[in-house]
Amino acid sequence: xxxxxxxxxxxxxxxxxxxxxxxxxAALGHAALVAHSLHEAQEIAATQLPIVAVVEKSMAAESxxxxxxxxxxxxxxxxxxxxxxxxxTILLPYLQRAVLADLTLPLERQRLVALxxxxxxxxxxTGRRRDTPPETAAR
Numbered sequence: 197x198x199x200x201x202x203x204x205x206x207x208x209x210x211x212x213x214x215x216x217x218x219x220x221x222a223a224l225g226h227a228a229l230v231a232h233s234l235h236e237a238q239e240i241a242a243t244q245l246p247i248v249a250v251v252e253k254s255m256a257a258e259s260x261x262x263x264x265x266x267x268x269x270x271x272x273x274x275x276x277x278x279x280x281x282x283x284x285t286i287l288l289p290y291l292q293r294a295v296l297a298d299l300t301l302p303l304e305r306q307r308l309v310a311l312x313x314x315x316x317x318x319x320x321x322t323g324r325r326r327d328t329p330p331e332t333a334a335r
Contacts, residue, residue, distance in 0.1 A: 202316050203227045203244050205266070207237040208252035210279065213302060217250065220309055226316065234262035245269040247315050250308065253278040253285050253298065260291045271319045275311060277301040 204221045206214050206228055214230050221228035229244065231237035234255060241249065249266045253276040256263040268274065273296040278285065281300055296315075299308055 201226050202269070202319065203229055203246040204312055205229045205231060205237055205241055205246035205249045207231045207234065207249065207255065207266075208277070209255075210252075213279065216302060217305070217308065220305060221312060224309065224312060224316075226312065234259050234266070237266050238262065241267040245272070247272045247319050248275055248296075248312050249273075250275045250277060252276070253283060253287075256291060257285045257287055260288050263291065264294060269319065271315070271322055273311070273315045275299065275308065277308075 204226050206217050206221070207230075208214055209232060218228040218230060226247075227244075229240050229246065231240050234251070237249065237251070245267055247269045249268060249272070251263055251266070251274065256276050263274070266274070274294055275297050276287075276295050277299045279301060281303070283300070287295070297307070297311055301308065
């Protein structure tokens with residue numbers, strides 16, 4: 197892992213899928229943290245701010261406040277995923293606005309990798325790191 201490594205938080209009940217995603221994130225040189233509940237995700241994010249939180253869509257829809265309560269690094273992003281190509285889950289409008297992407301995984305794994313790379317580059321370009329609050333970020 198490089199010194200520019202950033203954290204990606206993966207949240208969901210499917211251990212096999214999360215493990216595969218974790219390996220893809222690690223291959224990018226980032227740390228992948230895993231949570232199986234939104235409460236656990238909030239606790240993890242409180243100690244290590246992720247640049248991207250990848251949350252299972254039905255969990256997010258069930259607890260919008262819990263999902264939006266996951267702290268992100270400055271410039272970070274929230275990504276939702278579902279495993280079925282025909283996902284009927286409907287999100288509240290303010291959660292829809294907070295989400296960068298809604299992916300079908302593992303089918304769109306490469307799209308997730310591209311999104312993580314994009315957000316990481318955005319964080320690097322703006323000088324915002326997970327350990328640097330926005331008001332003290334390099335300009």
